[in-house]
Amino acid sequence: MYRKLQKDNDQSLFQNGSDNKNRNHIDSWKILIVDATQQMHDQTKNTLKDVMFEQKPVTFLHVYSAKEAEQLLSKYDDIAIIILSAELETKDGSVHLVDYLRKDLQNNRTRIFLLIDQPDQLPINEVIISQDINECIEKKELTSQKLFTSVIFMLRSYRDLFTVEDSKNRLEDVITATSKIIRDTSKHQLVNNIMLQFTSILNLSDSSKIGGVFLQRTNEDSSILIHNGIFDNILINDLFNSFTREVLDSINNLQSFIGNDSFLLYLGTVFNRHYFIYFYTGRTLSDWDKRMVEIFSSQTSATFKNVCLVEEIDNTQREIIYTLGEIGEMRSKETGNHVKRVAEFSKLLALKYGLSEEESEIIQLASPMHDLGKVGISDAIMNKPDKLTKEEYEIMKSHAQIGYDILKNSERPILKAGAIIAHQHHERYDGTGYPRGLKQKEIHLYGRITAIVDVFDALISDRVYKKGWKMDKIIKYFQEQRGKHFDPELTDIFLSNIEEFIKINNEIK
Ligand SMILES: [Fe+2]
Ligand SMILES: [Fe+2]
Structure with missing residues (x-):
């Protein structure tokens, strides 16, 4: 009933930019040829140019010295194979280059194919062992068949290393993502974050192709709670019409389902409502992608249920507090949503004063209880149409003490703050207020704010007996009462932000 003031940031999900690591997707297998002679470049290219490995072609990079090779390696980290001539501009140029790749660049993935002219010039076996060279052959023994076989062999091992590394990165992402979502406190926040994490885990960068919806199903109907990406504005019927039979069956059976380019995640059932995320990825999912979705999903379902329950408790607590506040409100014949506006006003003033979000929220929740003590004042006084006598007014004033007495024994921060506010909201800065005639900073900040x-x-506000005052009259009143009824510093902050208070007033009628 009351959450309309809270910002909803559902819209911006896919524009927020996930923290994708820009992982390499292999489009082609890069082979770097490092040899001083053109002949070796041509021969290699001719032999390998039509090679397709896992439906991807090979592409070539050509350099003629170790120095050039070093510059190139510092730019590319996705070179699959280096075909390296042992004899370069300097005698040990090739050995240094391997050193640079493995030690300085920490690249253990790129495969190295060393070609030598004269085996006796280099202690070959030693180099192979110490420098992590993957294949070595004398140039004169290099046939086309041998080159082809070796390259395929090395591509295979490069691919395996790539997959292992990529899997490791993605698993790290899943772990990070899971710990991120645990911090969310509302189910909307949580689900938005889950969808954002899917874009990161699956490395989906093209936001124009992806979309997610958060669905709620009850025994009566289904509805969409969050739309994102391509599902922005989609109607529930259109969405269900676009679902495959498997997805529809899974919704009916309360199960998750992972398809070729989309998946349905059953989050759980809370208070007879069944919750799902349907996510369209805009591309074909690999087996590994599906596995990642499964692992991440199993973590999120448990979190989702917890968040729902915490949210329910939180909402129940707010409802109870407002109900308490409304009891006082009803008895004092305040109109409409007085306590709800007081709640929002006091939070805003607390924030503007510089209190933390958390403490401001405590004041927000506690301030509705300021007139709770009116439950202890008799109907005869509360409902008296005429002016109260002096004695009756004294009884009326006791509502501050009664409210305090009701709440004072609680250890809960919100109720403790409520006790202070009930007790002190009629104290005046100059000491002429009640019940205790406290003055200035003797009055608790919460009391001065309220x-x-x-x-x-x-x-x-309009009352039965009067119209609401015009703004200029209100401002004048606060300027007059600055330092008398009200804390001067808070009054200044209040007046300089008056537009925001007026906005809240217009929103909660
Ligand atoms: Fe009061
Ligand atoms: Fe009030």
Whole structure:
């Protein structure tokens, strides 16, 4: 009933930019040829140019010295194979290059194929062992068949190393993503974050092709709670018409389903409502992608249920507090949503004063209880149409003490704050208030804040017996009462942000 002031950031999900690591997707297998002679370049290219490995072609990079090769390697980290001539511009140029790749660049993935002219010039076996060279052959023994076989063999091992590394990165992503979602406190926040993490885990960068919906199903109907990406504005019927039989069956059976380019995640059932995420990825999912989705999903379902329950408790607590506040409100014949406006006003003033979000929220939840003590005042006084006698007024004033007495024994921060506010909201800065005649900073900050916003709401609202005051009259009143009724510093902050208070007033009628 009350959450309309809270910002909803569902819209911006895919524009927020996930923290994707820009992993390499292999489009072609890069082979770097490092040899001083053109003949070796031509021969290699001719032999390998039509090679297709796993439906991807090979592409060639040509350099003629170790120095050039070093520059190139510093730019590319996706070279599958280096075909390296042992004899370069310097005698040990090739050995240094291997050193640079393995030690400086920490690249253990690129395969190295060393070609030698004269085996006796280099202690070959030693180099092969110490420098992590994957294949070595004398140039004169290099036939086309031998070159082809070796390259395929090395591509295969490069692919395996690539997959292992990529899997490791993605698993790290899943772990990071899981720990990120645990911090979410509302199910909307959580689901938006889950969808964002899917884009990261699956490395989906083209936001124009992807989409996610958060679905709720009850025994009566189904509805979409969050739309994202390509599903923005989609109607529930159109969405269901686009589903495959497997997806529809899975919804009916309360199961997850992973298809070729999309998946349905059953999050769980809470209070007879069944929750799902349907996510369209815009590309074919590999087996590994599916496995990642499965692992991540199994983690999120448990979190989802917890978040729902915490959210329910949180909402129940708010409802109870407002109900308590409304009891006081009903008895004091305040109109409409007085306590809800006071709640929002006091949070805003607390934030503007510089209190933390958390403490401001405590004041927000506690301030509705300021007149709770009116439950202890008799109907005869509460409902008296005429002016109260002096004695009756004294009884009326006791509502501050009664409210305090009701709440004072609680250890809960919100109720403790409620006790202070109930007790002190009629104290005045100059010491002329009640019940204790506290002055200045003797009055707790929560009391000083609530005093301002409670009066502001009383002045700006229509009552049975009066119209709400005009803004210039209200501002003038606060300027006059600055340092008398109200804390001067808080009054200044309040007046310089008056537009925001007016906005809240217009939103909660
Ligand atoms: Fe009061
Ligand atoms: Fe009030």
